[in-house]
Amino acid sequence: PLPLTQDEIPLEGHAVEARLYAEDPAKSFFPSTGHLVRLRMPQNRPEIRTDMGVRKGDEVTMFYDPMIGKIIAHGADRHQAIGALANFLRQMEVAGPKTNLRFLERVMSSEAFRAAHLDTGFIDRHIEELVPKGPAPAEVIALAALGHLLARDERQCAQQLETAEPHSPWAANDAFVLGGHRREVLRLECDGDTLMVGVEPSGEGWRIQPEGGEALVASGTLSADGALLATVGTRRLRAGFVAQAKGFVLVHEGASYGFDPHDALEADDAAEGGTGAVTAPMPGKVIQVAVKPGDRVKKGSALVVLEAMKMEQTLSAASDGVVASVNAGEGDQVDGGAVLVTFEEE
Template sequence: MFKSLLIANRGEIAVRIMRTARRLGLRTIAVYSDADAGAYHVREADDAVHIGAAAAKESYLVIERIIEAAKRSGAEAIHPGYGFLSENVAFAEACEKAGLVFVGPPASAIRAMGLKDAAKALMEKAGVPVVPGYHGEMQDARFLEGEAQKIGYPVLIKAVAGGGGKGMRRVDDPKVFEAELKAAQREAGSAFGDERVLVEKYVARPRHIEIQVFADAHGNAVYLHERDCSLQRRHQKVIEEAPAPGMPEAMRRAMGEAAVAAAKAIGYRGAGTVEFIADASKGLSADAFWFMEMNTRLQVEHPVTEAITGTDLVEWQLRVAAGEALPLAQGDIPLNGHAVEVRLYAEDPANNFFPSTGRLTRMRLPGDAAIRADMGVEEGDDVSLFYDPMIGKIIAHGETREAALSRLRRFLRSAEVAGPKTNLAFLAAVAGHDAFLKADIDTGFIDRHLAALLPAPKLDALTLGAALVGHLADRARKTEAAQRATRDPYSPWAASDGWVLGGGRRQVLTFTLDGEALAIPVRMQGGAVRFVHEGGEHVASGTLGPDGGIVATVDSVRMKAAFVPAARGFALIREGVVRDFIVPDPLDVDLVHEGEVGALKSPMPGKIVAVLTGAGAAVKKGAALVVMEAMKMEQTLAAPADGVVEAVNVAAGDQVEAGAALVTFEGGD
C-alpha cells in the first residue's frame, strides 16, 4: 500500500476519502483554489497545496497543476473523487506518466465508456440490452429531428460526454425539438467542452436503477447489488436508496450479471457504476431494463451500498489500486436491511430549485447512530458560487425501508441549517409523501407531486410565537447591553421595548416574511407576550439560550426551535423549516435600486448564455427572456409580469453580478 494520497477534489467527497485514508494510516493531501483557502476539506487534510484561481477551469480542472501539486507534496497516489477530472482520460494518463498511482480504472476503460454513443455500441456487442435511439456521429439538427420522429416522442436528448443531468432535455413536442437541442448542446459544450448529443427513446414510467461493480487486476469482478436513483429533478438525483424497492431477485441477478459483463468487456479495474433504465409501468421484471451509461468512478450515492453491504468502497478502491485482490467473492457479499440517502443542497425549491450561496450561519445536525452525515462544509463556512451547491449527504439505515425512512424523517425535521436557502424541508416532504412511502416511484415523481412537495408557506401561531420569543429576548439582550452604557440604566425611560406608564408594554412589531409585510400587535405581561395573529389572541413565553436554542410555550404547546440572527433580521428554524424574518429599518433605503421595480434582475452571479428578447418586445408574465448559467447549471429567467421591454442590458457571454438589471420594462420606474 502506498503511504500518501492526494485527493484531486473538494467538498464532501474529499473529506469522505480522507476519513478512510487516515484510518489506513495514509498521509492525506488536499488541493485548493483561491475560493477554498479556508475550506473544510483543506482543514481536514494533513497537507494542502494551492492550485489556482477560484474558477474550476483555472484550478481543479487543470491537469498540470494537479500533477505538480502531487510532486511538490510527495504524494504517491491520486484519488480523483467524482466530478472534475474523475473520468478524464488525459488525467489518468498523466498520472501514469508521472509515476503516480491513479485510484481509478485504466485510461482505456474511461475512454471506452466516456462517450455515451460509443459505449452503447460496445454494450450491444457484449450482449447488454440498450435503450433504442440514435447514437451516431451526425449532429445536424434536421437529421436528429428526423431520428427523433423515427424513435417516437417523447425522446431524450443527452450529451455524449459527461453526466449529472447537464446537456439533457426531455422533448414531448416536435415543435420545440430544435430549441431544446440547442439548449442541450450549449450546456454540454459549457460543462464538458463537447457539444455532441445523442437521441433516445424516453421510457414513459422509468426507474433509474444502477449496479455497483468492482473489479481488480487479478481477473475478479463482482456486483454489490443495486441502487434506485429514480427521484430526480432536472435529471439530477435527489434521493437514492438500496436495495431498489420491489426488485425481484431474478432481476437483481440479471442486472448484476449484465453490469459485470459490461465491466469485463472493457477490462475494468476499481469501482464503477453501470446505470440502467427500467420500465416500471407493469412492475420491475428481468426482461424490461436497458443500459444507459457507465460511470467510471465512485458515485455520490455510494454510502447506501456501503450501508447494506457493510463495506468501505473507498478502502476497496485504495487496496485495488495498490494491486490487492478484491476482499470478497460474489457469493460472500451480504445484503442487510435498507438504506436511503438524500442530498442536501443550497438551493431554493420554491424558485425552481435555483442555487443559493452565502455563509452557513447555523448547521446543527442531530446525533443518531443509524444516520450518517457526509458534509462538505461546517457551520460558518461559505457555500461558494463557483462550485456545485451540495452541502452534503444524509444517509439513514434500518432493518426495513420503513425503519430507514422513519429515522430519516425524524433527522430532517430536527436538523437546523440556515444562511443560504436549502432543500431541507423539501427533502422531508418527499420522505413523508404517501406515494414515496408506498414506493410508487419513477423519474417523474417530483414533477408529478411538486405542488404537494412545495406547499404554500403559511405562518401558524406556534411558529410566530416562537419567533416573537426569540426576537424579543434577543432585543432585550441588546437593549440591556446598551443600557449599561447609559447614566441611568434602570430608568423606564431608557427601555425600548414598548413600556408605557401605568400598564403592560404594548407595541406593534413589524416584519417582512416571504415578501409580505406583517404587523403584529403584542403586549408584554408577566414575562409572557400576548400577540394577535389572524384575528385571534395568543400567548407565548420561553427562553433563548446562548447558542440560539429556543424553548417556548405557545398556547400551552411546548416546543423547541432555533433563533439565528441575520444582517437584516433573523431566521427561525422549527421542525426543519426555515422562516426568514426581515426586520425593517426605516433608515435603510436602497436608493440605487429604488427605481428598478420594472426589471428582470439576476438572482445571483453568473454568465449570460443567451438573450431571447429585444427592445420593444411585448412579453407575457413567465415568458423566457434570458438564459443564464450559474453554479454549473443553466437557468431560464422569465418575465416577472406582462410588459414591454424597454432595454436589454446584457449580451451572451457577459458575466453579471447578483441583482444586476438584465432587462428593463417600460413604465418600470
C-alpha cells in the same frame, strides 16, 4: 484475492440516503449560493452517518456542484430507516443559501413514499405536498415574533448597562405603561409577504396574533448561540435564530425563513408600481436576451435566460411595463445582484 467471498458478507437491515443540496425547491430546484451561516446536526445518532462537503462559515459558490452533503440512515427495515432519516432531517438546522432540507423531510414523511409508490413522476404528482405554497405557518410566525422580541430586549438591556444610569426605571423592558397596557404591532417581511403581527405581554411571555389569524401565547428563551426554546400554545418547540446584518433567519423543522423587521425610523425606498429592475439571482452566464429597450412586456414575459451551476433559469417580468434598458448581452458573465433589465417609470 479478496479476504471474503460474497456468501460470507451478511446483509442486515435497510439503509436510505438523502442528498442535501443548496437549491430552491420553490423555484424548480434552481441552485442557490451564499454564505453558510448555520449548519447544525443532532449528535450521538449511531443509526445516522453524515458525509458533509462543507462546514459552517463556508461559501457555496457557483463554481462547484451545490451538494452540501449526504445523510444516510440505517434501520432494521425500510420503514425504520425512513423514520430515522425523517427525524434527523427535521432536527437539522441549515441557514444561508436556500436548501432542499424541508423538501427531503417531507419526502421521507410522505405516505406514498413510505408505501413505495415510486417512479420518475413521483415528485410531479406530489409537488403540492412536497413544496407547498403560501405564507409561513402560524407557529413559525409566532416563533419569529418571539425570537425578535427576545433579541430586541437583550440588545436594549446590553445598551442600558453601558449608560450612566443602568438601573433607571425608564429603561425597564417590562409591560408597565401609564394609562393602559403595552401593545405594539410588528411588521415583518418574509419571502415577499408583509406580515402584521400584534404583540402584547402575557404572563412570562407574549400574546402574539398575526393579522387575520388566531392569537397564540408564546414564551421562551434565546441563547447566545441562537437556540430558541419556546412554548407556543401548548407545544414545546425548538428553532434556530440567526441574526443577520438586516433581519434574521428562523430555522424550524428543517425549513428556513428569512424575516426582515420593518424599522419605522428608516426611509422606505422600495419602489412600487411599474418601476423596478430585474437582477441576477446568482452569478452566471447570460445565454439569451428576449427583450430590447422600448419593448412593452406583460407580467410573466421572459426577459433573460441565465445559466448557472448546470441549470438554466428564465427571469420574467414581475408586472406589465416598458423596458428602459438591457444591461447584459448573450455570453456575458454577470455577478449575483447585477441589474440586467430596468423599466420606465409610469
